[in-house]
Amino acid sequence: MDSNDGYRRDTGRQILPIPPETYPGTILYDAKDPDATFPPIRPLRPPAGAPNVLIVLLDDVGFGASSTFGGPVATPTAERLAGGGLKYTRFHTTALCSPTRAALLTGRNHHRVGMGGITEMATSSPGYTSVRPDTCAPLAEILTLNGYSSAHVGKCHEVPIWETSPVGPFDRWPSPGNGFEYFYGFVGGETDQWYPTLHEGTRRVEPWGTPEEGYHLTEDLADRAISWVRQQKALAPDKPFFLYFAPGATHAPHHVPEEWADKYRGRFDDGWDALRERTFARQKELGVVPADAELTRRHEVIPAWEDMDEALLPVLRRQMENYAGFLEHTDHQVGRVVDAIDEIGALDDTLVFYIIGDNGASAEGTLQGTFNELISLNGMAEIETPEFLTSQLDKLGGPESSPHYAVGWAHAMDTPYQWTKQVASHWGGTRNGTVVHWPHGFAARGELRHQFHHVIDVLPTVLAAAGIPAPTTVKGVRQDPIDGVDMAYTFPDGAAPDRHVTQYFEMFGNRGIYHRGWTAVTKHRTPWQTVDAAGVAFDDDVWELYDCTTDWTQARDLSGDHPDRLHEMQRLFLIEATRNSVFPLDDRMFERVLPQISGKPSLAPGKRQVLLPGMGGLLEMHIVNWRNRSWSLTAQVDVPEDPAAGAKGVILTLGGHAGGWAFYFKDGRPTFCYNLFGLERTHVRAEQPAPPGTHQVRVEFAYDGGGLGKGGTITLFTDGRPVGAGRLERTEPIGFGYEFTDVGRDGQSTVTPDYPRGDNAFTGRIHWVRIDVGDDDHSHLVDPGDVVRVAMYRQ
Template identity: 65%
Template sequence: MTVDRAARSVLPIPDRPAPGLTTYDAKDPETSYPPITPLRPPEGAPNVLVILLDDVGFGASSAFGGPCATPNAERLAANGLKYNRFHTTALCAPTRAALLSGRNHHSVGMGSITETATSAPGNSSLRPNTKAPLAMTLKLNGYSTAQFGKCHEVPVWQSSPMGPFDAWPSAGGGFETFYGFIGGEDNQWDPALYDGTTPVEPPATPEEGYHLTEDLADHASTWIRTQKALMPDKPFFVYFAPGATHAPHHVPKEWADKYAGKFAGGWDALREQTFARQKELGVIPADAELTPRNAEIPAWDDMPEELKPVLEREMEVYAGFLEHTDHQVGRVLDTVEDLGILDNTLIFYIIGDNGASAEGTLNGAFNEMANFNGMAALETPEFLLSKMDEFGSPSSYNHYAVGWAWAMDTPFQWTKQVASHWGGTRNGTIVHWPERITDKGGLRSQFTHCIDVAPTVLEAAGLPEPTFVNGVQQSPIEGTSMIYSFDAADEPERHELQYFEMFGNRGIYFKGWSAVTKHRTPWNLLGGTVPAFDDDVWELYDGSTDYSQARDLSAEQPDRLHALQRLWLIEAVKYNVVPLDDRTAERISPQLAGRPVLVQGNSQLLYPGMGRLSENSVINLKNRSFSVTAELEIPDGGASGVVVAQGGRFGGWALYLVDGVARFTYNVLGIQLFTTEAGEPVPAGTRQVRAEFAYDGGGLAKGGNLTLYYDGREVGSGRIAVTQPMVFSADETTDVGYEAGTPVSPDYTTATSRFTGRIRWVQLDAGLDDNDHFIDDDERLRVAMARQ
């Protein structure tokens, strides 16, 4: 390998053949060319496996004193290092974007999740090409790269089957292989999957024993074995990021049943028990204090007695889900060990991309979409009790109560989204690399952050930080390699300064001290009053003597607090954190937020075979009148199946035929179904079937009247009493001629949903009147041309 190729500061490494003698005849004895050598990293570069769990608090895993058994995390920790001051950003997409780039989340445009992106640089969800991802750097240096699981970093207007795919893992992300899902969460029983950029269906059904985390472990293990069978001398970089344990908390019943009765004492008692175990294990200092429960979190004793069995079951399901997830991680680890490569594989096991999630309401949820739509009141205690045995099953989309999330973040204050306090940002992390780490079972307490992973991997591989990638000059990596900490527990920390911010919750860490302010409460997703930023109350903590942020010193040391506040502002300007943005409804609206929308206007034409269209790929039909019109070819014997459907079992709508008769079902959160049926079959031949919804108006989530038409002739009508105002689903899609995922209506299944006639086209119209209830060819052409 030449010096130029070994330098590796410009990627791809330029091909610069040395000039020399060129002979006329290859048989000439003077003919000489060096052999072709495949690109490889420097000698000794390890395999790299980064495991990132989802929504797991510091106090959840048994490896860090929690109640949920994670034997594989313990197995790695016994032969590696535990880091008890490793930090994330307090939210999933920002943590992932930061981890995979080595830059702060606002630096790569991911100030929050992609669904709330704005036109501000720090919140655009667009990673600048001056900040190439780690996987790209490793691939261009000769690593094999693969990602399995969740990718929540694709801008929402780029998440359709047409891309563009620049931000998708297997295109611009640098991963040669991707198998998983695009978005914040997915149904573990019926996921919306991609193989690269191609939509694929799960290989089995829930009834056949399918579960997404198991499927991801299967694919990861198969890929690793194949890679080592075909390229044994080439190291790999595998990013294993299951959607577990993000809601919905889905797990086979036997895993949840392991924990039956173990949480009867409630969340206050659970925190006390976890805190005691953490001290016994030594994963927190002996002088650490257990932070008190904030008044916004109800005491267990104050919860209604009749609700407590449901609350217990919520936690049992979650605990089973986390143990099940750790078991699947163990299967991937077994693959690495069976291949004899465990010793030279650098493994990061990051137990959570933020603190535990408090997005499940004070009572928890059977369908978390109720809270996201501001309709949690529909899930009454009586309703939750009636569904208790279904929690975790394919018929649920469940989440646990806020109190359990708080308990899972023991010993810290607050939860996911609260970037100010360690409950939102401190995640137990294990590093395992037997060839390099000699302090087996050691503990490391240096301050570390998810942006430190990328520079650690580059140093471990002997690779320089690139100055140019794909012709673009790169900005410096902002993280600090952790390798210095491998050799000595008492080595002074090198990552001394770090800002935090999420939805106005903000903090700064500097040389042991932290200044923080909580601005808004995670479970108040809609409405509510938040203070002006300048009115937020800041707290001050001395990390050298107060591990858990239990003793606020702001009154005793105001000068130090003010200095740290100024330092936060300096860092915020440096990394595109300002302007601060605590808006909610405005950021959900693309027009107000300033991000692009894939679909313009109030009409959209769809065609047969189109599917896997995310909610951002379809015009918004919520809180307004709309119509769905389809031109169909009906055979003589009639037709059945789905014409078009949006959403699924936990919220959505569908126009479909049953035994030749048209039906329209509007499903509200899986709790209320409103079905309108035509009074006669659709006649054979080319016909228009139309559903018109006349919205009552007067606010969000109102009802309206639904009327069905054949060729402009009314054939049925009904009433939809209430609608979903904000979102149908986080993972279900719009499909034409069939329905992927879960069905909107129990009148059909996914397997029986395929339409047996022929669909020529489907048109969606929002807020428009068509008094003849029919779309002629000129009208359809006008819609099509308006979209060019």
């Protein structure tokens, strides 16, 4: 019997939960009998010597961004950990958010756990469902069932989208479904750093303050992580912890306090091409690329700095300054968590994986970048002229913006490699610098490791470090084999031969295969060219071949010199793709978003939806689609009797400061506001206050028709009688973003300054709210490219 487990049977910990053992002795009648003794109850603990585990996963950070790996952005926390540990220069991800996270937490290749793309683009094909099979228990569940405490703080983008509403189900949320005991963060691909959509467990919670009061999401997440760690060690000092800290930064929108961006003023004035050259030279000095490595070329679809509009240059420079500040700020918050672990005396006993990016840098910000990503996502990029962007320059990165930088900066952040996030064929999409720190686990300090590894290797490394075997069954379900390999062989020996010798890559048809120092790859699609951009059949894709033993950066295509080897590698890709449920290859974009084509459940079908008081935490995808058509919103309310106070406050809103609409009372009068991307707000107000008593108030929008994003007439009604009217000249055709919708209040950034943030709940009583949409739907005219951009931005 394991001395740590009390009555639990010693099964080698391969059956989880560890089965209890019944007491084998004689049960006596009287507890006072001297022989009526039993072994003491001992709480479940991991094997002796099991370390604490901290996994840090940043978002959308390219290999060439951090100073730790030669980039221009100071990352002192990563450098500190690397100085006391190891830097891995050939560590790889999947090229996209949800797949990397699913692979990290399961130790299996992303298609094998149903995550062949982001959750928003799930299909019913086995490798793409976004539903993790029960045969692949995640790391948190394994560790928790072995006696660890566990917490996930930050971003979770692994929940199937049809399970993200307040009614769940919650069996694939971080807690309880993915095995974490505690979760604090956001569910989805992105959120506003100033006004985030937050959950604690499965319960929606509010940020503690406003941007004006000093609130910022990454700082809040660090505070929560620190509090959790301190509590664990204070109350259960003998119990190791597993903390997964995934802040969601530096994904767009690039939000950071201005002083952090100001630290980089003037550093990027000469543009992205010059930045690539400087970064490459530093990378050679640090040894994170060999001295004989070649800087890959910039592809023609990525504009040269010298070809950019002169009027845009101040904006482009500030975009990069803002992003750099965002990344350094994020590393600083990671440092606060590391410091807290150190202060309680636990850092030396903590195995830290600091993975600097879940994929390459994001090229989803258009060729010129954006001040408000919703504008370009809705197909209205013409609004963001150089003059407009320049006029908003002082607000970039602040609460009034939702910015993303230009493609050229993303390419520079992936120096020295080709391409960016989404491009699984080339290292620019999949190679992410990683630091491992474990003072009590290995003696090496400040050394480089060049062995080939992949994010699926983290789970087996953690289990081996803890002395915990991979389980054969979890909760009665037989487990699939783990795909990753234990990285511990590299800890003492930088010259140890690679053990991860074969790895496939695939994302939206971009695909590749690595095998014993060679890669065969083909780029099928360019990230910012979303629909019908591939323009080529899979069989007509041009494959490239690289000898990575002599060509570190994939700069010299040898496909013409070694056709036989290329064919061998292509066959190997077919074998690995078949084994991992990659087929059928799917380069569809628009179709995968649509439930009626993709086969995933629809979130808000039909033409009518009734919302009740107390409902909240709804995302835009949970509301019936009212765009590009006529619609109405009706609410039955009780107006309070107090004539001095009158009725005020929110009935229902959708969106926030960056775009949305609100139906509310102000000074007793029903009012509707339409906020077009923060650029213009149209208010329509009832002529007279509504009298005390029970009333039906309604807003009707009569769509002009004739296409997408058109205008229409707004009419307000009280008890069926028109009480106010106005016009919208244009509307948004695709989406308002990611803020919560709540019945009876506006819980995040406000759609309009007509009511305050926070204290804006309706002062009367709401019986129900009903949304009805008309038959004059023009959504079939939506540009598929715009729909895809919305989906891809949110990952």
